[in-house]
Amino acid sequence: MFSIGEMARRSGVKAATIRYYEQIGLLEQAGRSHGNQRRYGRDELDRLVFIRHARDLGVSVPAIRELIALSGDPQRPCxxxxxxxxxxxxxxxxxxxxxxxxxxxxxxxxxxxxxxxxxxxxxxxxxxxxxxxxxx
Amino acid sequence: MFSIGEMARRSGVKAATIRYYEQIGLLEQAGRSHGNQRRYGRDELDRLVFIRHARDLGVSVPAIRELIALSGDPQRPCxxxxxxxxxxxxxxxxxxxxxxxxxxxxxxxxxxxxxxxxxxxxxxxxxxxxxxxxxx
DNA sequence: CTACAATCTCGAGCGACTAGAGCTTCAAGA
DNA sequence: TCTTGAAGCTCTAGTCGCTCGAGATTGTAG
Structure with a gap:
């Protein structure tokens, strides 16, 4: 389980930006600790790294949204x-x-x-x- | 004397943007017609074209401001x-x-x-x- | 004089964050 | 167990450079 700070360190995305991604629905609502702090797993980190790479490549947020939607359906033609x-x-x-x-x-x-x-x-x-x- | 629409046509800068430039002080307050519409002369058109070119070249607004300030003092070293x-x-x-x-x-x-x-x-x-x- | 295009002001919205205030929680050491 | 300081929380507002819309007014050609 990673805290938001861990996620930030591992992905290179600032904590504030991670919250922002959650807010705009690019990341799903994170699970919370007993005291209401966000907790993440491997999958969420992977997705965040994916997003980071795409953003680094200049892909817009809507386009990333599309790519994520696509990848949710692995049978679909690419x-x-x-x-x-x-x-x-x-x-x-x-x-x-x-x-x-x-x-x-x-x-x-x-x-x-x-x-x-x-x-x-x-x-x-x-x-x-x-x-x-x-x-x- | 040009209307704002004339200025827009001649410079390629939208009327809304011209007003915005005035608002942020990149252009001086324009003179007004009897009925409160903006009226411009050659000098103002020249400056607008200058701004347009610089923006097209990707120069930021603060940098353009600097350049305009500089050009106001022709004796100064360039x-x-x-x-x-x-x-x-x-x-x-x-x-x-x-x-x-x-x-x-x-x-x-x-x-x-x-x-x-x-x-x-x-x-x-x-x-x-x-x-x-x-x-x- | 009448249409109708052009212009006016004001306010909000865009994309993609970023920063700060003021509060709460976590984790490690004594 | 207590304390302390880092890290987290929410919410709001600001960034940049425009862009658009509403609703009112003005300019101009016929």
Whole structure:
């Protein structure tokens, strides 16, 4: 039996966050000790680690909810889990692409050689519309 | 003189967001028409476009506030603006690196060949701790 | 003058936590 | 057994950067 602090240490999820997960129904209501403190078993720890990993991978809470629901029914075809993961992969790739564009732009902007703010490229670049590459 | 809708169209920032920016002091209080509607000039549009660009680049509102304060004093050395941009560049690079790691992991996970959830790698992978590469 | 679109203010809601106040319980040592 | 201090409890509110809706008012074209 683990206390919430044990769970936090073993999973890397803060106690407050564990309570929050319970509150939003991502974790089931934990059993309680005599004095009303939460007590957990292996299964709950496993689920929490699952959640932690998924969150680390940037999976949203609703998506995690779906995955948990899916995994509750092991006979079911896994195409749907696959779909969730793939969709997420696609958004991650988009984010990477977008960030790379930003990196290039900022690199250009940040290599400012001026001495005073008045002639500073950082500030001018942000104000000038024609430097954008047709994004808006 | 532009209405808030004009500003929205020209800058790509929603009217509600323009009001919000005014509320948090990112834009100054706009002048008003006879009937209390906001009216803007060129300068205000320029600043809004500046803000929009910076936000698009992922610069936080506090950082934008700093940049605006800096640009109000054109004699000042621009080293500080430079520093803000560079710091931001560093965080963007970190994000990219992190996302790439996620991409690799998800790629592995998402290539699931199982037929049922019970043997699905997507779900198993998320639950297993030894698949992490020492991140926690 | 009449429609109707645009704008106004105010307040709440989003996602995913996080922090703090003020109280109770647990566990280890004397 | 008692004490003490860490750890837990609940509840509320705050974070960030918007976004939306309700219900009232204003602007403008025909």
């Amino acid at each position: 195409a749907q889990a696959d779909r969730i993961a793939s969709a997420h992969l696609a958004t991650i790739r988009e984010k990477i692409a977008r960030l790379k564009r930003l990196e290039a732009e900022l690199e250009r902007i940040a290599s400012c050689k001026a001495h005073t703010v008045g002639e500073c490229y950082v500030l001018r670049a942000l104000g000038e519309h024609d430097l954008c590459e047709g994004e808006h | 080293a500080q603006a430079d520093r803000i941009a560079s710091a931001h560049l560093a965080t963007i690079r970190e994000k990219i690196a992190r996302l790439k790691r996620l991409e690799a992991e998800l790629e592995r996970i998402a290539s699931c060949k199982a037929h049922t959830v019970g043997e699905c790698y997507v779900l198993r992978a998320l639950g297993e701790h030894d698949l992490c590469e020492g991140e926690h």
